[in-house]
Ligand SMILES: O=P(O)(O)OC[C@H]1O[C@H](OP(=O)(O)OP(=O)(O)O)[C@H](O)[C@@H]1O
């Protein structure tokens with residue numbers, strides 16, 4: 001199966017939920033993709049191929065994985081970044097000893113909407129002295145122009 005055929009199958013599984021979690025939002029649910037073992041495998045194949053093409057030292061699959069989490073979830077010393085959400089602010093953290101200075105990193109997330117989350121993740125990697133090669137998302141909500149908020153390249157498998 002080609003990458004394009006796999007992406008088409010993945011897209012067929014993503015469901016849209018109008019007015020969730022609040023009126024006016026069309027929520028794109030990626031979990032039906034993960035529920036179908038064969039389509040889940042297609043997704044991991046496509047993500048791994050893309051990440052490997054960037055030749056990072058730190059990646060989600062195959063080399064190593066480093067989490068960025070909301071504040072208060074990671075033990076030990078952390079770097080932090082505060083970012084804006086639709087309502088108020090939130091804080092992200094990464095463990096200080098998790099990134100070797102200059103390590104080549106691909107940041108992976110499920111979805112890019114306004115771009116605030118990805119922008120914050122890039123700032124965090126900058127604090128940790130990582131070299132962000134690319135920001136990869138499964139779903140991009142193109143109308144929101146989130147990629148314009150991000151100083152690094154953004155790749156997406158599926159666009160709405
Ligand atoms: O581009 P943005 O407008 O910043 O939105 C994108 C983020 O929104 C969702 O996470 P959410 O903040 O809902 O938190 P979750 O990871 O706890 O689901 C999604 O997983 C992205 O991380």
Ligand SMILES: Nc1ncnc2[nH]cnc12
Pocket residue numbers: 025026027028029111113141
């Ligand atoms: N429309 C949307 N669907 C799913 N997750 C989201 N995160 C931000 N906007 C979203």
